[in-house]
Amino acid sequence: MVLSPSVGTSAATRLAFRQGISAPCRGATVPRLASSSLTHDSVALARRLSARGISSKTSASAVTAAAAPASSVAACSRSLATVASSNTGSKPPTAVLLMNMGGPSTLNEVGDFLSRLFHDRELIQLPFQSRLAPLIAARRTPKIKDQYAKIGGGSPILRWTRTQGDAMATMLDELHPATAPHKAYIAFRYARPLTEEALDEMAKDGVTRAVAFTQYPQYSCSTTGSNLNELYREIQRRRKEGRPEADIRWSVIDRWPTHEGLVEAFTQRLRDTLETYPAEIRQTVPIMFSAHSLPMQIVSGRGDPYPAEVAATVAAVMARLGWSNPYRVTWQSQVGPSAWLGPQTSDTVKGWAKQGHKHAVAVPIAFTQDHIETLYELDIELVEEAEEHGMQLKRVESLNDHPLFLRALADIAAAHLQSVEGTKATSETSSVAVHPFAQGNCSTQMGLRCPGCTNAVCGEQKAFFKSGGAPLDAAA
Incomplete structure (x- = not known):
C-alpha cells in the first residue's frame, strides 16, 4: 500500500x-x-x-x-x-x-x-x-x-x-x-x-x-x-x-486472498520462523499479522473490502497451522492525526510488552515482496522498538522467491x-x-x-x- x-x-x-x-x-x-x-x-x-x-x-x-x-x-x-x-x-x-x-x-x-x-x-x-x-x-x-x-x-x-x-x-x-x-x-x-x-x-x-x-x-x-x-x-x-x-x-x-498456494507459502514461512524457538515456548509466542493500514474514512465511509480480505488470508493461514498460536491482525504505516484501522503494529508491541510477553513474530501478510515497509518498518523500526520494551521480535521472511x-x-x-x-x-x-x-x-x-x-x-x-x-x- x-x-x-x-x-x-x-x-x-x-x-x-x-x-x-x-x-x-x-x-x-x-x-x-x-x-x-x-x-x-x-x-x-x-x-x-x-x-x-x-x-x-x-x-x-x-x-x-x-x-x-x-x-x-x-x-x-x-x-x-x-x-x-x-x-x-x-x-x-x-x-x-x-x-x-x-x-x-x-x-x-x-x-x-x-x-x-x-x-x-x-x-x-x-x-x-x-x-x-x-x-x-x-x-x-x-x-x-x-x-x-x-x-x-x-x-x-x-x-x-x-x-x-x-x-x-x-x-x-x-x-x-x-x-x-x-x-x-x-x-x-x-x-x-x-x-x-x-x-x-x-x-x-x-x-x-x-x-x-x-x-x-x-x-x-x-x-x-x-x-x-x-x-x-x-x-x-x-x-x-x-x-x-x-x-x-x-x-x-x-x-x-485465500489461494491455496499463497496460504501454504505464508504458512511455511511462518512455520520456519516458529521452529527457531525452543519447543517449550514455541506455541506461546504471539503472532502479529501486519498489513498496511487505511484511514477509517475509506474503510467505514467508502466501504473498502480490504480489511475483510486481509482477515480471510490470516484465518486461512492460522487454519493451516492448526490454530497453534495466539495471534492478532495489526496495521502499520498510519499517517497523520485522523482515525485509521487499528491496532497499530507498533502499539501492539508496546501493549504485549506491558503484559509481560518476551517474544513476538511479525508476518507481512499483505506484501508479497520485500520493500521499504518490510525492510525498515518491521526489520529495523519495530525490532528496535521491541528491544526498547524488553521484547525480542522476529520477522517472517517475505514470500519473494x-x-x-x-x-x-x-x-x-x-x-x-x-x-x-x-x-x-x-x-x-x-x-x-x-x-x-x-x-x-x-x-x-x-x-x-x-x-x-x-x-x-x-x-x-x-x-x-x-x-x-x-x-x-x-x-x-
Missing part, C-alpha cells in the same frame, strides 16, 4: 537488501506440502525451472547479500517494463501485466516517485493539490532518499517482481499451453516502469491479449483499484489516438485463463488449484463498487474490464 511513513513521511531503513536477484540454486530442494494438490506439480515444475537456470529458491548467502548496484540494474539487457520470457517465435505473447505500486529503484528516482504519489487524488486529497504536491514532495525527498540509502540505494521491489514474473511465465507456458507463449510485463503506479511504459512494450511485441494481474492478494481501492484506474485511463488515451494497442483484449485477476508462491502465481493465472478462454485441463493442468475468484473477465466481487464510492472512473473502469476491454458504448 502507499500512504506509508516509509514512503511519504517518516522513517529510515534497513541496512542492505537481504535479497536481490540471486544466482540459480540448482541443488535447491522444494519444501514439501503436507496435503495439497499443488505438491506434485510444484516439485516437478520447480525442478524444471532449476534445470533451465531459474532459481526456485535463493541460496542462504544470496538472502543476506547486498543488492546489486544501481548501475547493474540500468545495464539490464531487457526492457525496464518487462520480464524475459523463455519463449520465442512469431506468435505474439499473451501478456500478464503485474501491477503494483512500486518503489524507486535508485536514489535519483525518489523525487519523481514522491511527486507522483502526492499528485494522485485517488489516494491523497489535498487543497490546491497541484501546487501543494510538488512542494510536499520536494520537502520530503532528502529524508526519503536517506531512508532508501540505508536499504542499499533503492527499493528491491522491481527486481523481485522480475524474478516472480519470469518464473510465473515459464510455468504458465506448461500449465496453459493454449495461450502460450506468455510474457510478464510490469506496471508500477508511482515508480518506473510506469503503466505507459508497459503498454509501449506490449505494443512493440504485438500483444493482442492481456491479463492485468494485481500483485496485492487482498483488494483495496487504494492499491489494485488505483492501478486499474490508471490502466483504464491510459488505454482510453491511446484509443482516442487510434493506437492499435488500445484494442488489446483484457481480463483482470483482481484478488486472490518461495517456490510454492511462484507456483501459486502461475496457478492463479492458469485458472483465470481457463475460466476466460473456456479451455479444458490437460494432464499438465489437471492439478491446477481451483481459484475461487476465476469467474471470467474479472471476479464477481470486482463488479460491485464500494457503497460510498463517488469516483466515476471506478464505475467506467469496472464496466470496461468486465466487458473484456470493449469500448464504453459496447460495455454499456
Whole structure:
C-alpha cells in the first residue's frame, strides 16, 4: 500500500537488501506440502525451472547479500517494463501485466516517485493539490532518499517482481499451453516502469491479449483499484489516438486472498520462523499479522473490502497451522492525526510488552515482496522498538522467491485463463488449484463498487474490464 511513513513521511531503513536477484540454486530442494494438490506439480515444475537456470529458491548467502548496484540494474539487457520470457517465435505473447505500486529503484528516482504519489487524488486529497504536491514532495525527498540509502540505494521491489514474473511465465507456458507463449510485463503506479511504459512494450511485441494481474492478494481501492484506474485511463488515451494497442483484449485477476498456494507459502514461512524457538515456548509466542493500514474514512465511509480480505488470508493461514498460536491482525504505516484501522503494529508491541510477553513474530501478510515497509518498518523500526520494551521480535521472511508462491502465481493465472478462454485441463493442468475468484473477465466481487464510492472512473473502469476491454458504448 502507499500512504506509508516509509514512503511519504517518516522513517529510515534497513541496512542492505537481504535479497536481490540471486544466482540459480540448482541443488535447491522444494519444501514439501503436507496435503495439497499443488505438491506434485510444484516439485516437478520447480525442478524444471532449476534445470533451465531459474532459481526456485535463493541460496542462504544470496538472502543476506547486498543488492546489486544501481548501475547493474540500468545495464539490464531487457526492457525496464518487462520480464524475459523463455519463449520465442512469431506468435505474439499473451501478456500478464503485474501491477503494483512500486518503489524507486535508485536514489535519483525518489523525487519523481514522491511527486507522483502526492499528485494522485485517488489516494491523497489535498487543497490546491497541484501546487501543494510538488512542494510536499520536494520537502520530503532528502529524508526519503536517506531512508532508501540505508536499504542499499533503492527499493528491491522491481527486481523481485522480475524474478516472480519470469518464473510465473515459464510455468504458465506448461500449465496453459493454449495461450502460450506468455510474457510478464510490469506496471508500477508511482515508480518506473510506469503503466505507459508497459503498454509501449506490449505494443512493440504485438500483444493482442492481456491479463492485468494485481500483485496485492487482498483488494483495496487504494492499491489494485488505483492501478486499474490508471490502466483504464491510459488505454482510453491511446484509443482516442487510434493506437492499435488500445484494442488489446483484457481480463483482470483482481484478488486472490485465500489461494491455496499463497496460504501454504505464508504458512511455511511462518512455520520456519516458529521452529527457531525452543519447543517449550514455541506455541506461546504471539503472532502479529501486519498489513498496511487505511484511514477509517475509506474503510467505514467508502466501504473498502480490504480489511475483510486481509482477515480471510490470516484465518486461512492460522487454519493451516492448526490454530497453534495466539495471534492478532495489526496495521502499520498510519499517517497523520485522523482515525485509521487499528491496532497499530507498533502499539501492539508496546501493549504485549506491558503484559509481560518476551517474544513476538511479525508476518507481512499483505506484501508479497520485500520493500521499504518490510525492510525498515518491521526489520529495523519495530525490532528496535521491541528491544526498547524488553521484547525480542522476529520477522517472517517475505514470500519473494518461495517456490510454492511462484507456483501459486502461475496457478492463479492458469485458472483465470481457463475460466476466460473456456479451455479444458490437460494432464499438465489437471492439478491446477481451483481459484475461487476465476469467474471470467474479472471476479464477481470486482463488479460491485464500494457503497460510498463517488469516483466515476471506478464505475467506467469496472464496466470496461468486465466487458473484456470493449469500448464504453459496447460495455454499456
